[in-house]
Structures are given as C-alpha cells and as structure tokens.
Amino acid sequence: AQSVTQLGSHVSVSEGALVLLRCNYSSSVPPYLFWYVQYPNQGLQLLLKYTSAATLVKGINGFEAEFKKSETSFHLTKPSAHMSDAAEYFCAVRGGNTGKLIFGQGTTLQVKP
C-alpha cells in the first residue's frame, strides 16, 4: 500500500529565504508523486508531478522537487520565498490502478516579511 508522510506540519521562513518542505513516501510499485498547494477556502492547485521521467521536476511559481528513490523522498524547494507563497502544501502519491491520490497531512508555510 502507498502512503505519504510530510515532516513538519508548520514551516516558517523569511521572505527571500529558501523554502524546503519535506515529503517521504512508501510505495510497493514505482510511484507517481505530486505536490499541490491550497490557499484558504480554495481547492488544490497542482504545483508539479513526478511520473518516472526526470528525477528533478520543475513546477509552477518557481518550485521544484527532486525524486530520490534511495531516500524515498520527494522534497519541495524554492530558492527564494515570496509572501504570496504562504499557503498549505500537500504531497500525494497515486494509489494503485484506480488513480486515487493518497495525501500527506499537509504543511502550512508561513512567510515572514
């Protein structure tokens, strides 16, 4: 069975600082991994996805994530945080053949001026 663990329910960075949101997965098959962002009272927006192509995946808004099989990780990074990046971030793995997503617990990103 697939699962996802996001380390740190709350991350706080200063504007301009590096953003690092951690995600570790468990999967018995090659995983498809996703990062989504959720702004207050809104749905989820896809940031990026890994589907067994390049291990370094670039997404929207300057975010990228690196798939590391040896570490079973898919951490999300951004070199320089903006105030507008403050939101809830979810890592997810596709579960089985049904295509359903299994989400991590979420990480709240706070950006301080």
Place this chain on the structure above:
Amino acid sequence: GAVVSQHPSWVICKSGTSVKIECRSLDFQATTMFWYRQFPKQSLMLMATSNEGSKATYEQGVEKDKFLINHASLTLSTLTVTSAHPEDSSFYICSARTGTDGGETQYFGPGTRLLVL
C-alpha cells in the same frame, strides 16, 4: 489548463434536508472524478471514486446511502448529501482526472463549504 468547477461554493441548510453539489470539468472530459472531504486544518479524505456510467466506489467507512454520487456524463458528477446533519458540515472538494496512465493528473475544483444547522 484543465479547469474544474463546483457549484455551489457555499451552502447553508437545515438539519434533515438534502444538498446536491455539482462538479464539472469545463474544458476536458473526465471518465473518473473523485470526491474528497476536508475538515479544518486537516488533509483531504477521499470519500469515493466516481466513474462515468457506473456506480461509484466508496472508501471504507463512507456511507453510500448518505452520500449519493452520480456521474451522468463525462463532464459532470454530483454528490448529494442526504438528510444532512451538523456533523456533515465540512469542505467538500471534487477532482477530475485527465490524461493517460503515467501522465494522468487530478485537477481540483474550488470546493464547496457545507454548513448544516
């Protein structure tokens, strides 16, 4: 990009009434749609998988008679909360899947906030 809409965005109803939430894929056809429930400050919980032209597949612990799902066309799925009670108050989010295996992605609607009084 792929756009998914939900209607209504907000609904307040009295206990015992039924509420219907629509999920539409606006610029693509989705053979599969998903319904999630999210409590405040928590992650998304998958309720059911909705396939066009067939019965929905419900996750363990989700009452199928309580949460009726209909996927009438390739662009529309509906979730009906029957005989709603205050504990059904939540944020309901749908998603629609597009693409083929390996490249498939779920696109999410903006969510529907339900408050049952």
